[in-house]
Amino acid sequence: MTTPTTSAADNRQAGFIGLMDRLSMSRILSELVLRKNLIAMSAIIGGVLGIAMMFLGTINGAPATAVVTAAEQSEFNKILAPDVYSITNDQALDRLVRELNRRTTALTAIERFISKKPPVPFLASLSAVTMSTDRISFSALRTDDNEREIATGRNVRVIVKGTHPAIGMWLLNELFVLAEENAIAETRRERASAIETEQTRLRFVLSATTPQRLNMRLLQKELEALQQEARAKRDALILQLQEGIRIAGAAGIIKPAPAAAPVIVSTDPTRALGIQGLDGRSGPLFLYGVEALSEQLKVMQQRSSDDHDDPRIIEIKRDILLASRTESGTVVRIRGTREGMSEGEDKMFDGFLQSIQRLSAIEALQVTQPVFNMLDVVRSPSRGSYSDAVNLLVNILRGAVLAMVFAIFWISGRYAMRMVRKPDDMA
Numbered sequence: 001m002t003t004p005t006t007s008a009a010d011n012r013q014a015g016f017i018g019l020m021d022r023l024s025m026s027r028i029l030s031e032l033v034l035r036k037n038l039i040a041m042s043a044i045i046g047g048v049l050g051i052a053m054m055f056l057g058t059i060n061g062a063p064a065t066a067v068v069t070a071a072e073q074s075e076f077n078k079i080l081a082p083d084v085y086s087i088t089n090d091q092a093l094d095r096l097v098r099e100l101n102r103r104t105t106a107l108t109a110i111e112r113f114i115s116k117k118p119p120v121p122f123l124a125s126l127s128a129v130t131m132s133t134d135r136i137s138f139s140a141l142r143t144d145d146n147e148r149e150i151a152t153g154r155n156v157r158v159i160v161k162g163t164h165p166a167i168g169m170w171l172l173n174e175l176f177v178l179a180e181e182n183a184i185a186e187t188r189r190e191r192a193s194a195i196e197t198e199q200t201r202l203r204f205v206l207s208a209t210t211p212q213r214l215n216m217r218l219l220q221k222e223l224e225a226l227q228q229e230a231r232a233k234r235d236a237l238i239l240q241l242q243e244g245i246r247i248a249g250a251a252g253i254i255k256p257a258p259a260a261a262p263v264i265v266s267t268d269p270t271r272a273l274g275i276q277g278l279d280g281r282s283g284p285l286f287l288y289g290v291e292a293l294s295e296q297l298k299v300m301q302q303r304s305s306d307d308h309d310d311p312r313i314i315e316i317k318r319d320i321l322l323a324s325r326t327e328s329g330t331v332v333r334i335r336g337t338r339e340g341m342s343e344g345e346d347k348m349f350d351g352f353l354q355s356i357q358r359l360s361a362i363e364a365l366q367v368t369q370p371v372f373n374m375l376d377v378v379r380s381p382s383r384g385s386y387s388d389a390v391n392l393l394v395n396i397l398r399g400a401v402l403a404m405v406f407a408i409f410w411i412s413g414r415y416a417m418r419m420v421r422k423p424d425d426m427a
Contacts (some may be wrong), residue, residue, distance in 0.1 A: 001132065005414070007284045009383045027415075028050050030235075031411060031412070031415045032408060032412070034412055035407075035411045037289045037409045038407060038411065039220070039404055039408065039411070042403040042404055042406065042407035043400040043401075043404045043407075044400070045403055046397050046399035046401070046402055046403020046404065046406075047396040047397075047399045047403075048399070049326065049399045049403070050395040050397070050398050050399020050400065051392065051395060051396060051399070060381060062165045062384065062386035062391075063159050063160060063161045063165070063168065063384070064159070064160050064166075064167075064168025064169045064171070064172055064381055064382065064383055065157065065158065065159050065160075065172075065379075065380070065381070065382060065384065066145065066157075066158050066166045066169075066172045066176075066377065066379055066380060067143070067156065067157050067378040067379040067410065068096070068155070068156050068158060068176060068375055068376065068378055069093065069154055069155045069375075069376050069378050070089050070090075070092040070093040070096060070154075070374060070375065070376070071089070071372070071373045071374050071375060071376050072089070072376075073088070073089045073370065075372045075373050076088065076089065076092060076372065076402055078370050078372045079188075079191055079369070079370040079372055080248075081194065081195055081362070081365050082144070084189045084194050084195055084198045084362065084365075085190070085194040085195065087187060087374070090154075091152075092183070092187075092308050092374050093123055093142070093154065093156065094176040095179070095186065095187070095358065095374070096156065096179055096183050096374060096375055096425065097140050097141075097142060097156055097284055098181035098240065098284075099178075099182045099183050100156065100158055100176075100271045101138070101139070101140050101243075101247065101284055101286075102179075102182075102243065103243070103246075103247075105139045105175065105178050105182060106136070106171075106175060108178055109131060109171050109174040109175045109178055110133050110171065110375065111136060111172060112130065112135060112174055113167065113170060114131075114156075118302075120164070120166045120167060120172055121164075121166050123164065123166070123392075124164040124165075124166040124167050125165065126347075127167065128163075128164070128167060131163055131167070132213075134160075135162035136161070136162040136163050136171075137161050137162055137252070138158065138160050138171075138175065139158070139159050139188055140156050140157070140158045140159075140284070141156065141157055142154075142155065142156055142284075143155050143283060151287070155378055156212055158172060158176075160172055160175075165383030165386050167383075168281055168381070168383070169381035169382065169383060170381075172381040173381055176375060179375065180320070180373070180374050180375040183374045183375075184372070184374055187374070188369060188370070190402060191370075193229055194412065195228060195362055195365055196225070197222070197225055197229065197312075199359065199363065200218070200222040200225055201222060201312075202358055202359040202362065203218065203359065204218040204219060206223060211395075219316055219319055219320050219321070221316070222316055223266075223313065223316045223320070224315065226310055226313050227307065227313065229310075230306035230307070230309050230310050230313065230338055231306055233306070233309070234300060234303065234306050237300060238297065238300050238301065239363040240285055241285065241293050241297040241300065242297065244284070244285030244286045244287070244288070244293045245290055245293045245294060245297065247284075247285075247286035248285075248286040248288070248289055248290045248293060249290050253286060253287065253289045254288065254289050254290050254291055255289045255291065256288045256289045256292055264395040269358060296390065303404065313360065332409035
């Protein structure tokens, strides 16, 4: 009579079935019940870690937003100098966007918050302790009435990220004050420069009957003033392009963004920027991308002269040439006079009187600095749907749930390993 034998495969299968019987769900649940204190402690620790993570991340993740626009055209009519200087609502809006996107303006607002230490909610004050200027970012983009990004929009949506929304709201209000102050100061400087240039031109017109040597000296002074103004404009544009390159690089915009206007980059350093060029009027410069801005920056830096940018410079050069070829003491045709002396001294005299009256009116414009506004708030800074209480609860629950799941897997895994290593003792 033969003794029945079993194969190694049968033994392995029987061992596996026995192991699965010992690893039943009821036994695992019993083990979890025995370890309930450990699971509860894990949930508590996870909730505490969730609170810590909130202060390290999510409390600074919600943005603060606001919507502003340029003041009404009636405000800009206060600084109007007829036939000398004017600014439209759309031009003022472009200027405000540049100031709102300027990093130096944002840093000044942050420095004011740190120095003033304004009252903020408790959780925001805890966030302010670890606040870093490197993590805080500002962005301002033109939008339509529905807050859709568009280069020709009449509103500007401003967003601040990287800090508690309550702090972001305070920074936005301070940013609006700084941006408006800087834009007003730039507008006043531009207006004063235009008035000074017109005064120089009128004084030259009134000197038409003086010897040519004096005429030439006045022309040269006016030419130098205009050339200096043109150089200043080019230097300002170079700074704007450099800032745009830095912002575009940080944002990862290499090619022109869809919201940008058509880009025309001149490769000829003797040509002026076209109306559709990178002048910042059709939207924030960084939307054109690093490549286009870098090319335009190179073109601007290679320029040897800015005379072609201002038709007044070309006109002055023509008059210098005319004066240099005219005998000293002879009255010549001057810019601003419709007729030369050869057409009648009465007409020349009328032009002379008109120039005197215009010069008096222009000089009166510089007696006082105009007072005007440039910015209106459409929607005050807000934190949206963000709530400290909800954020705190969500982070506590998230940390507790994750810790409990980890504890359950850890306990179950250790129990299974013990069953595999010592099945007889656990049976």
